[in-house]
Amino acid sequence: MDDMTLVDRFHAAYDVAPPAGGFERLRRELSSYSAARRRRPASHIRWNKMGLRLAAVVTVAVIAIALVAAYLAGQRLLVGGVPAGSSSSIAAYQALVVADHGAWTAATSNCQTLQAQACVAELAPDRAILAKWRNDVGSSPTPQRFAVINAQMKRHLDDLIQMFDTAIAAEGTGNQALYDKVAYYATLDSAWLGHAVQGISRSHLSTASQYTALVQAHHADFVSICSSFCPQDAAVADCAAIDDPLCPHDIITESDFIGVIQADFVETASPAEFSDQNSALQIDLAQADNALVAMSNALLHSDAAGLKAARASYADALVAVEADLQS
């Protein structure tokens, strides 16, 4: 079998045109993704080991926030008691979350295969970092502004810790397939946490016009992405059946979309006159987020009924979010 024969056989076996409209679908995805992310093109923080540059940036940010916290704490001693949700408690919370997230991103393993022993050995220490983070956000005072996102953070951390437990169990039994599956779904939690921490660390009180502009921008995104908004049968359309191979990708993409909105509304904290609307919106976004986590868990455990129920919850939550953004 010479080279020319091989070329002929490969072309005979594999020649297939890309599906019609394939590139256009990709272009639309990329365009809508950039619209949804607006001003947030930063990379996702997933299982990859972070570079020294990012570690340095995180370290500088942690030091800066710690200095601000220390300064405000000093001021507190000078002027007496500070009400709950004050700038000092906000800065302390931000410093805590940024430090925990920094530890996680600096340490996350790059495990791709269970055959790599050095990489497998990193799983337990990484889990310990997550457990510390979970303990910190569960036991430290949470400023009112971060109440909803903090609850969601605990949820994602719990989910991610569970993923680690499953991954460690897969390691014990040499189950590479289960390990791969867990590693894939863990990206949902990992990416969400990255968005949330970014929103928390940049959080600032907005003016009424800034807040209104953000609501209008996200409503426009919703309209363009969901075409008027997502009806029941269109939400994560590829998840109508549990064995649809596109469903995992849909869930990860949707989670990213919702995570960015959640982070934006934490970053641009609402002024007092919009606090009721903002609370309703954050709670409905949390419902959508919870539904997506439930969907990924249903896929992980091949739970068709669970997937169906979670998908219905997600569609309901989208209706509520769209209404919040319209009001």
Next chain:
Amino acid sequence: MIFRRDEAELIRDAKKGDGAAFAELIRPHYDTAFRLAYGLLHDTNEAEDAVQEAAFKAWRRLGNLQEGAGMRPWFLGIVANHCRDVSRSRWWSVLKIDPPEKEASPVDIAASIDLRRAMRRLSHDERLVLVLRYYLDMPFEEIATTQGISVRAARSRVERAVHRLRPIVQVQGAAV
């Protein structure tokens, strides 16, 4: 190779978060990327999905693309790596054989199935160099750039992969 002005502008916009600009950057390479993914995954839906995922990865890593480096080998390298991850993680994996595009004789179809089956018995790296060389018709120089290895190493990998492929195809061919 120096970036053409328009490509440099697209890269600058894409780095700022403009997805449409990034799409334009990879437009000329989409078909090749799809064929590469299809050659590695053997499924049109998975191949389209893999190229899409790889495109998002590439967009995020655009800062790693050095000026002077070609977009095509860089993007194809990311597609190939993503296909490796997909192969590992697809728990729904079954032997899927898409029907050939054009009319083919039963003998040709049998030979195609034979080759695909043989390919599935090779490692990812072996499949990759064979697809690059014999399906995408790449010269050894471009295979080397895509894989980040020397031309000599690329030639050697192809030769080794062919050496592994030959007996499998011939034995299976005899059985068909």
